[in-house]
Amino acid sequence: MIRTGRAEVDFDAVRAEFSLPSSFPAAALAEAEEAVSRSGGDRPDLTSIPLVTIDPPGAKDLDQALCLERTSTGFVVHYAIADLGTFVTPGGALDTEVRRRGQTIYLPDGNVPLHPTVLSEGAASLLPGVVRPAVLWTFTCSAEGVPTAVEVRRALVRSTAQFDYRSVQESFDAGDPHPSVAALAEFGPLRRALARQRGAIELQLPEQEIESNGEGWKLVTRPRALVDSWNAEISLMTGMAAASIMLEARVGVLRTLPDPDVEAVASLRKSAAALRVPWPADVSPGAFLAGLDASRPDALALFTDATRLLRGAGYSAFSGSVPEAVTHAGVAAPYTHVTAPLRRLVDRFATEVCLAVTAGEELPSWLAEALPQLPSLMGASDSVASKVERATLDQVEAWVLSGRVGQEFEAVVLRSGENEAEVFVSAPPVLAKCAGKRLPEGERIRVRLDEADPVERRVRFKAV
Template sequence: MIRTGRADLSFDGVRTEFGLPSSFPAAVLAEAEAAVSRSAGDRPDLTSIPLVTIDPPGAKDLDQALCVRKSGDGFVVHYAIADLGAFVTPGGALDTEVRRRGQTIYLPDGNVPLHPTVLSEGAASLLPGVVRPAVLWTFTCTAEGVPSDVEVRRALVRSTAQFDYASVQQTFDAGDPHPSVAALAEFGPLRRALALERGAIELHLPEQEVEPDGAGWKLVTRPRAAVDAWNAEISLMTGMAAASIMLEARAGVLRTLPDPDAEAVAALRKSAAALRVDWPSDLSPGAFLAGLDASTPEALALFTDATRLLRGAGYSAFDGTVPEVTTHAGVAAPYTHVTAPLRRLVDRFATEVCLAVTAGQELPSWLAEALPRLPSLMGASDSLAAKVERATLDQVEAQVLAGRAGQEFDAVVLRAGDDEAEVFVAAPPVLAKCAGKRLPEGERIRVRLDEADPAGRRVRFTAV
């Protein structure tokens, strides 16, 4: 954890403003410590599967481990997920606290974890070289990447190695990937092609990341590696399979997003025409966006406009009656969260539903009682996480620009209004408001920095 001692460089103000907890209650810590030594129960030993993890550098809360192999003309995918059900007692102090938190909140100078680190970075994490209880999903897939058989069960697993996205990408680029993920280069694109056929919508807006920079911080953006996209398709496939299990059983909790309305699609087509970007009439919004060069200013503007297609995300819990909306427009299929239980509350409960259903068992009473409460708990948690992330980025943006008022920068207009616009400055990578009447979306312009106030978390530009 990095502490600078300066109010404009630490994030203590963000923690205070949003009431983020600084520690766990003693009863929660005691229960977590006791859970570490508790038996995981009788489960098959599948440690012979050569699983590996792929996460950001330095990550310790490892939710997933995978092994993707060719099998004849098709594929077999093993996807192990950290099994929090082996550690959290329903109704106990730990369960109560994680329901209150909802998810891990990430800040540059130290995270606010969902679970005590003795679990999230220790006994429950799929760290390399150690045996761990896990929920193992096994997919037998056709040559086209379509699952023909899905199995989910509790097991003992062992990750053989911990990798990060950049290093794995380097091995693919060098033609020497690890055997456990070598088939990803074929399987991942197959899954992405299926997603585009379904009409899935994915936006490629620049993702700002905060990194230490001496005594302070810097902002960076990184292009998404192909391995990152391939790995994400495994998680999406698992979430879709879990949703299918729930819908067949008429019980569970889905992550939902209504299909974009005709007006939103028409507005995006209008923006594309104004930017002189060809959009064939027979191409879906997802396929159109996927074909754009994310490095161009026109694409950045269209990705920003396309956020209006993905509004109204929520969670739908059900037990007996299937909700009216069962799909997620971004995925273009029914979908639920099951792959990040160390970091997100709902995944543990959704996983328990899948395990009970596939075992032919009734949902335990504690699980059935919890389902209706999950949408509100996760909705509040998602809202808080988004506010904290925005406040953190606003503060760092102002900090890296502090003292540079009056300087000019190159920018791209992402979204225009009558008197101001949203612009993206590439160096340093900043998203901010810019004063100026009806600035042309997708155009490169020069902007002058008027204000950069870290304490107030404000950055303002004016078009030159």
């Protein structure tokens, strides 16, 4: 049980610190309620496609539904995305509010949604067993997993089942996956192999998650199942296809990340050599990292050091000409966000660009006017979301450890400085600072908890 000295263990202080909204303006709510009755207009009925969703347990804001088919020549992938463009009136009160919010902010005791829940968990969500307006991406792919044809259109769809990652992984492990995703076990690895060939960079750092223990909160790490990565490849493929559509039309908004600079790669190579982890000269950073065993302490240290390779992410809006920098180093290709419009503002606008371009239509004026605003809107909301996530983790780490000052723990040194290091303690899973001179990166050491302050949200260790 978390001992905090407080009657409540909520995150109201975090909400107040970052001025997170507690409700929607009345006019925005009224627009959302009115939008529920919309049918989505005249669009093809594709409810015969047996789509399914894969999300965290209990999720209600379901952005994506998929169905994969193995064919004699390759694969057909259907990927339905919630169609927020049907529900949000450009320039209206709801549009104004969601632009202000930018994205859904997740906290352990309740989210701050981008859209009112009547939409995000109701009329716009791809919940099972109900007909929904959606934007359907259909990919015809070769036997190697490469798209040879891409179609994007509005349609009516119906998800046939709602799954979570663990249950889907268990079905694959048991040899009895749902027919709509059975081909994922073949298609996913093909796409991951293509990503490695491109030089995509993926960091397999431990994912800290906060769960309720009935009386407070606890920290856990969720191992990433194969299904997680296979499913992510479908979203990445869609974002890459959307970026290609935009670049060909010379209009849109990209998610960009500059290539790693020479010094960052050199630093990572130096760390690998110090840890005696082989890295052949002709192997790219992405391929090197993909070959590491994420369970090893030296791999954790290298993944931490590799975060320096992925700095400078942003958004680039363009019209009439292509920007100089168009790629995302993590994906190793041009990329944009289109697959999570319930939770992220930019996806709705990027999707509307793709729909207009593929239909051979001019962008409506409201869309063309909105594009230049998106980089700053998303940059601001990304900053808030990142700070809120770190604050909630810091808070729970301090709560969990507040009664254990003076105790010793086993830790892995992730990154070391002159007098302080960053360490990962596995039980409970905590990332924190640790005092000590030039601690050995990638090695297990004993540390003593010197401070766990729930008020300041601060945890500090000292090397024993």
